[in-house]
Amino acid sequence: MPSVLVLEQALNGLQFGLMLFLLAAGLTLVFGVMDMINLAHGSLYMIGAFLGAAIVGATGSFVLGVAGAVVGTGLFGMVLESTLLRPLYARDHLSQVLATFALILILNDGTRMIFGNDLPLSAPAALAGPVELIPGLYYPSYRLVIIGAGLVLAALLYVLVAKTRMGALVRAGAANREMAMAMGVDIRRLFTVVFGIGAGLCAVAGTLMGPLLAVQVGMGENILILAFVVIVIGGIGSIRGALVGALLVGFVDTFGRTVMQQLFREFFPPQIASAAGPAVASVAIYVFMAAVLAIKPQGLFPARG
Amino acid sequence: MNPPPSRSPSAWPRRTALAALALALVALPPLMEAAGFGYYVSTAGRILVFAIAATSLNLVLGYGGMVSFGHAAFFGLGAYVTGVMITDGILNAGAHLAVTVAVSAGAALVIGAISLRTRGVYFIMITLAFGQMLYFLANSIKGYGGDEGLNVRQRSLLGFGLDLKDAPTFYYVALAVLALTLWGLHRFVASDTGRALVAIRDDDQRAEALGFPTYALRLAVFTAAGAIAGVAGALSANQQGYVSPALMHWTQSGTLMVMVILGGVATLWGGVLGAVVLIVLRETLSAYTEHWEFWTGWVLLAVVLFARRGLAGLLERPWRR
Numbered sequence: 001m002p003s004v005l006v007l008e009q010a011l012n013g014l015q016f017g018l019m020l021f022l023l024a025a026g027l028t029l030v031f032g033v034m035d036m037i038n039l040a041h042g043s044l045y046m047i048g049a050f051l052g053a054a055i056v057g058a059t060g061s062f063v064l065g066v067a068g069a070v071v072g073t074g075l076f077g078m079v080l081e082s083t084l085l086r087p088l089y090a091r092d093h094l095s096q097v098l099a100t101f102a103l104i105l106i107l108n109d110g111t112r113m114i115f116g117n118d119l120p121l122s123a124p125a126a127l128a129g130p131v132e133l134i135p136g137l138y139y140p141s142y143r144l145v146i147i148g149a150g151l152v153l154a155a156l157l158y159v160l161v162a163k164t165r166m167g168a169l170v171r172a173g174a175a176n177r178e179m180a181m182a183m184g185v186d187i188r189r190l191f192t193v194v195f196g197i198g199a200g201l202c203a204v205a206g207t208l209m210g211p212l213l214a215v216q217v218g219m220g221e222n223i224l225i226l227a228f229v230v231i232v233i234g235g236i237g238s239i240r241g242a243l244v245g246a247l248l249v250g251f252v253d254t255f256g257r258t259v260m261q262q263l264f265r266e267f268f269p270p271q272i273a274s275a276a277g278p279a280v281a282s283v284a285i286y287v288f289m290a291a292v293l294a295i296k297p298q299g300l301f302p303a304r305g
Numbered sequence: 306m307n308p309p310p311s312r313s314p315s316a317w318p319r320r321t322a323l324a325a326l327a328l329a330l331v332a333l334p335p336l337m338e339a340a341g342f343g344y345y346v347s348t349a350g351r352i353l354v355f356a357i358a359a360t361s362l363n364l365v366l367g368y369g370g371m372v373s374f375g376h377a378a379f380f381g382l383g384a385y386v387t388g389v390m391i392t393d394g395i396l397n398a399g400a401h402l403a404v405t406v407a408v409s410a411g412a413a414l415v416i417g418a419i420s421l422r423t424r425g426v427y428f429i430m431i432t433l434a435f436g437q438m439l440y441f442l443a444n445s446i447k448g449y450g451g452d453e454g455l456n457v458r459q460r461s462l463l464g465f466g467l468d469l470k471d472a473p474t475f476y477y478v479a480l481a482v483l484a485l486t487l488w489g490l491h492r493f494v495a496s497d498t499g500r501a502l503v504a505i506r507d508d509d510q511r512a513e514a515l516g517f518p519t520y521a522l523r524l525a526v527f528t529a530a531g532a533i534a535g536v537a538g539a540l541s542a543n544q545q546g547y548v549s550p551a552l553m554h555w556t557q558s559g560t561l562m563v564m565v566i567l568g569g570v571a572t573l574w575g576g577v578l579g580a581v582v583l584i585v586l587r588e589t590l591s592a593y594t595e596h597w598e599f600w601t602g603w604v605l606l607a608v609v610l611f612a613r614r615g616l617a618g619l620l621e622r623p624w625r626r
Contacts, residue, residue, distance in 0.1 A: 097566070101562070
């Protein structure tokens with residue numbers, strides 16, 4: 001295996017993992033603090049991507065697109081949380097599944113009504129070319145920017161959760177919500193803000209990933225499941241777990257798609273390799289999750305003591 | 306939750322209603338054709354297929370308390386088994402049934418054996434993950450259509466001159482399977498084993514302390530429900546003439562769950578009611594607007610917020626409580 005290829009895939013894995021983290025961060029807090037299964041979290045990612053693409057299309061500025069998407073999706077998330085989701089916290093998981101599944105239908109079709117089925121979005125022209133990182137390794141500069149943005153946001157989120165008063169309240173809520181409320185924490189108001197931040201992070205991921213994947217209705221559905229895999233691996237309610245889980249899933253998925261297929265080609269006859277390779281690659285992260293759950297049923301970093 | 310199967314006087318109106326319903330369902334295709342709505346016989350057939358699948362999920366989810374988020378995998382597996390056998394020239398319906406049941410029950414046994422070691426939210430997520438695994442596997446079997454799906458050019462041969470391509474014939478076959486499923490569920494729920502399952506759902510530690518084989522019983526029910534969903538899938542392959550990985554996608558599992566919750570969790574008719582309402586709603590709305598998903602979503606949301614026990618809960622006669 002040439003080391004340049006491995007390094008390139010490692011960067012791809014890092015990039016994908018960081019974007020997954022942006023999605024998983026909000027999801028794990030909703031899940032951990034409010035014990036709420038929010039299937040519509042992927043819809044926020046989609047809404048963010050559409051808002052971003054629309055603004056980029058109108059203004060020509062990618063930075064403005066990201067900023068507008070974050071503000072718009074964050075506000076939308078806060079309205080959604082305080083109107084439709086809040087009554088669901090006290091309900092059982094089945095009601096939450098039904099309600100947020102209904103929200104997916106509404107938000108998918110609503111997006112289609114406003115923006116159409118898809119929007120074009122390409123990386124800024126200045127970042128279109130590759131850069132040579134080390135001799136022989138050319139890497140798309142846009143992906144490097146994504147990695148940089150992901151690292152900065154992850155660091156900011158770490159400071160927010162680990163070092164600020166608000167973060168301490170969120171962690172208290174995730175560890176034991178009833179106790180936190182008994183100690184006088186206004187979990188509800190706090191949570192509207194947390195949800196808004198989570199929605200904003202979704203928008204960052206959606207807009208940044210837009211040029212790599214596609215901005216289309218339904219884009220949230222597949223990535224949502226990956227985000228769930230991430231938080232289950234990391235431990236529900238734990239930001240640190242979400243980060244580790246996201247990077248692990250990013251690497252397993254990326255290497256599953258490239259390196260493992262390469263290995264298959266070397267060790268198996270071509271017919272078997274070409275048939276089984278893609279299957280193994282897609283399934284790898286789910287096998288990984290099942291393995292983690294078998295060893296640590298609460299995930300790697302359980303939030304509840 | 307379930308009335309005793311006694312000869313009490315209150316059983317009589319219920320039986321009359323059931324007989325009337327059966328008669329109406331049997332008379333439906335000729336009535337539809339006479340009224341010029343022949344096209345809708347196949348819609349009715351599709352409702353029956355989903356009613357079977359949703360009823361099997363209600364057994365797991367409602368009576369067993371196992372929130373399985375991968376049930377569509379068994380439905381899709383059954384569809385694929387039948388579709389692949391037909392493509393390979395094996396047309397005998399009995400063979401289709403046997404292999405479908407064997408494969409979908411086998412898959413449910415393995416998936417259940419692993420998943421049932423987890424609890425609560427983790428069970429939801431791990432069944433979801435297994436469902437997605439099968440979805441991606443179906444995407445990658447290039448020999449049988451891969452991600453484009455598989456056209457099923459022929460139908461299962463039932464003999465007796467029955468042709469499943471004929472919509473009324475399919476309708477009656479599906480109706481028979483659904484009736485059998487409901488009858489089986491009714492009998493099971495009233496049986497000692499069924500009561501044990503509900504006891505495990507309500508308090509598994511107490512049930513275990515009382516000596517019930519909680520794990521084995523849950524696994525058996527999970528497996529049986531997987532097999533029934535597989536049969537529904539086999540019917541679906543026959544009706545649509547097409548199977549695709551989309552049958553196993555998690556949104557399909559979500560749709561089945563929505564049917565159960567909409568109709569009524571842990572009620573005999575919940576799955577049927579949910580399938581009827583959801584599909585009729587979809588068909589009706591899509592006749593008026595291309596944005597039927599949008600309005601369906603609002604209806605579902607209203608049901609969650611205002612009809613806490615599903616539609617069956619609304620219909621339930623208050624004095625039965």
